[in-house]
Amino acid sequence: MNLFDAHSIVTDLGLIGILAILFAETGLLVGLAFPGDSLLFVAGIAASGTGAALLNGNQLPTLELFIGAPIAAITGSFVGRWFGAKYGRKLFDRPDGRFFTQARVVQTEKWLEKYGIGKALILARFIPFVRTLINPMVGVINIPTKVFMFWNVVGAIIWTDGIILLGYLLGEKIEGSVDKFLLPIIGLIIALSLLPIAIEIYRERKRKH
Template identity: 45%
Template sequence: MTHALALNVLDASSIASSVGLLGLIAIIFAETALFVGFFLPGDSLLFLAGALCAADAAASGPHLQLATVLPGVSVAAIAGAQTGYLLGRRFGPRLFDRPDSRLFRRAHVERAHEVLHRYGFGRAVILARFVPVVRTFMNPLAGVVQVPVKAFTVSNVVGGLLWADGLTLLGYALGRVVPIDRYLIPITLVIIAGSAIPVVREYRSGQRAATRG
């Protein structure tokens, strides 16, 4: 009960230490499937989960098993995106026809649409995985604009594996050479800062496009 009360869904280290593998899978699924998941720390959570897999199992901090984390996050990432896509196909434009609220911003949809238009179906679905917020809204948007099911599914699987397994393995590699329990806070801050870079780039790109327009 104490762990549950201490859970902070915006903090990757809190998630990993409080709810473990099942919580990790649920967060990754929610971030890629549901609008309400756009604020969740997917990148930093995957990276940290990999680092925790490399941590000493006998240490006092949280520890995860790479053999279960990799398939778990892969399935969550792929299933989440496919769910978002199917919701977009099922409900169509009505899904985005709503006023701005605390959990919905039309600007997020417009940014995802810009990526889709700029790179085409396949590349956009894959690249969106590595752009926070955009990866959440790309999947239902692809369904709304009727991206072919086969094309989306193939790109979803490729992008999901590259993102989920790639970041997890990067974290694992770092955890093998850095004592994660000693440097948990600075490593988490670096991961969060790195996750923000694509958002800043997209924002600046949008600002330049608006200026030229």
């Protein structure tokens, strides 16, 4: 089993494992490395008519997935915000590690300043690393609970159920094994999710010059 591989998580851990990974990615710094976007997409396929081919005869329960995924993401975000409010800058002053770096902290701070709380929380759901770091950051700067709650719920539903639905609809159209489609589609999802960060880096370098 590989916790950093979406296919492995879905096939080996099932629904409970998917929800646990979503919670960790949005609520705990250890979740910085987890494959949120691709995991949701593969889970959507696994809940579709071709789910049996992906899970060796077993499909993910569709209703439970569509309900449980946003709940896990919402709950994780609240935990992340709580850590930020309780431990403050200590969370962000730690030395660089394999996944946690000061550059990513700076990028998240700029993201929040540029877009404001509402738009930032929604857009951050689709950006690896940012969706993990922005929740404790919100706790650090003490965004009002009601404001955070509203945008957290909206962003979580759009992100989780939106990507799951895409995977589900594709799965309904595919006949037979889905393995040959997974790698290129997951690669495209990862590339698209990293595109906003690449654009921001390019713009920053252009401003410096």
